[in-house]
Amino acid sequence: MGETPRLVATDIDGTLLRDDRTVSPRTASVLARLTASGTPVVLVTGRPIRWLKLVYEQLAEPLPAICANGAVVYDPDGDEVLRADPLAPELLAEVARRLRAEVPGVTFAVEVTDSRQMRHEAHYPLRWDADHDAIRAVQSPEELLAAPAVKLLARAGEQDPDAFVELVAAALQGLAEATHSSYSGLVEISAAGVTKAAGLAWYCARLGIEARDVVAFGDMPNDVPMLTWAGRAVAVANAHPAVLRIAHEVAAANSEDGVAAYLEKLFDVG
Known part of the structure; x- marks a missing residue:
């Protein structure tokens, strides 16, 4: 966990968003600077595709998303589903x-x-x-x-x-x-087998990025597989006890821009 990660994966609700479901200007700025510098950022969420618009409207540009707890990998640039794993x-x-x-x-x-x-x-x-x-x-x-x-x-x-x-x-x-x-x-x-970890692993393999090179942020039990898989697992301070137990580190709460503050320090983009 000593090297700078090659990819940032973050949950949305309760993690990246504040309690009023807004993206703070600080958070939006950090994510924009990371992507501009060449570090991929991917949203990994239980949300459906149709709910992403509310987040995208608050970002400098839409980010790739793994939706429905890993069942859908979505590219917003072409409004394209890259992969889907439905229940038959x-x-x-x-x-x-x-x-x-x-x-x-x-x-x-x-x-x-x-x-x-x-x-x-x-x-x-x-x-x-x-x-x-x-x-x-x-x-x-x-x-x-x-x-x-x-x-x-x-x-x-x-x-x-x-x-x-x-x-x-x-x-x-x-x-x-x-x-x-x-x-x-x-x-x-x-x-069976469809989790945030599985969706993120597929996406990272597509980019040639290994688990050890990923920093992931989350707050709820559906984030546990992703956090267990990632090389650096970060819980926000408001996280569910199951997430706090398995995280490598704890950032400030979502209401305090915990993800942004952690990324500013980790990538020296403050």
Whole structure:
């Protein structure tokens, strides 16, 4: 971890963004200077592609992104999906069957069309872009599971997020990946082997960059695979305990521009 990294990978929400979901001018400036100097910066997020616009509007230029917890690798310059690892319809059906048997009242949504659109069951509680034209309720469970999905979302009322994800992961062991990136009781499900680490590893291999040459920033359990994979793992101070336990270092909180401050010192761009 002594050498200067060749690539910067960072989570967005709770890490790069402040609590009001804005990118500070300091953070935007540091990222712009790094990319201008030739150091690649990639966003690694649970967000769908359709949510990236809110971040891109605050940056000097759009950055490559690994979305949906590693299931989608996105190039904003050409609005191109470079790689996608969706759950096939038959796998979605089996995941849903197992969870309906294990979790009373569970309800689902899916990210489809490489996460450009979302479909949800009628009783699935929408917390954010409910009025977006890319969001639509389906008429039946069969319709929900009919197309490949880069992420399946599961809710079951108010749940302890850590306990709920453990329950879901146990039910899906060997079949799919389960994680969470919020405290709202939402579990995010991807195909087996699809994690932020896997998506980032694929992207770095494309550039000829090894794990040891990557510095990664995160705050929530869905960041743990990426942070474990990267040569230098940095948690922000507001991170979940699971992230703080495995990080090599801890930066200041997201509300204090922790990522920017760390990068200024590491790359001497302050």
